[in-house]
Amino acid sequence: MPDVDFQKKFRFWRAWLLPVMVLQLVAWYFGLFWIGADKDQGEVFRIMFVHVPVAWCAFWWIIAAAVFAVIGFVRKSAFETLDQCSHAAIDLGTVFAALALATGSIWGRPTWGVWWDWDPRLTSTLVLFLVCCAYHVLRSFTPDIQARRTSAQIVAIFAAVNVPIVYYSVNIWRSLHQPQTFVKKGGNASADVGMVLLINTIVMLLLSYVIYRVRRSAIDAEERLEAVREGGGFHG
Secondary structure, eight states: OOHHHHHHHHHHHHHHHHHHHHHHHHHIIIIISOOOBBBBBBBBGGHHHHHHHHHHHHHHHHHHHHHHHHHHOOOOGGHHHHHHHHHHHHHHHHHHHHHHHHHHHHHHOOOOOSSOOOHHHHHHHHHHHHHHHHHHHEEEEESHHHHHHHHHHHHHHHHHHHHHHHHHHHHHHOOSSOOOOOTTTOOSSSSHHHHHHHHHHHHHHHHHHHHHHHHHHHHHHHHHHHHHHOOOOOOO
């Protein structure tokens, strides 16, 4: 019965991928084609409707990974299950951090004149991404499963500590990167731009959640298979 329930959950969330991806394409249409060009940056500003949502998803999932890790250390009985949740979350956080760096560089080339600058926001985001990569390296090369889980959870918590540093870097240090557009009252974005950006962010978070559930199921299957190969049982 547990295997049947697992398969049902996996198929359920996988079935949601296509409709949510279509919804994301519709949201991108409004940002990339419907909204008028920016008076200062022109057409290039449209990448904001991709860059900002993926950056927020990176923050969200890296923090979520740390929250799962902390709860796992407190609730020992659910440590393995929460480790899977943290693992899936940091997988997404790593991918979205990479996408944030890539889209940020694409945006920076026409606006700053360079693909990369050791700007505080870019540098701190790179550090965040590298910490996430360290999580995966540690997880891949630690043979003992309990040591792997414990050490990986510690790295997940450390990664989340970097999130506020990345977010506030433009306020703490002199930066080429523009400040938060919508946080301060009287921000430099019009109402329609703000609404479309909000819609894109919500849809991206929804899409990332569906991907998280699929990835969470895949990790569960991988660990069940590993347990069978090693002749042990799975406790999750």
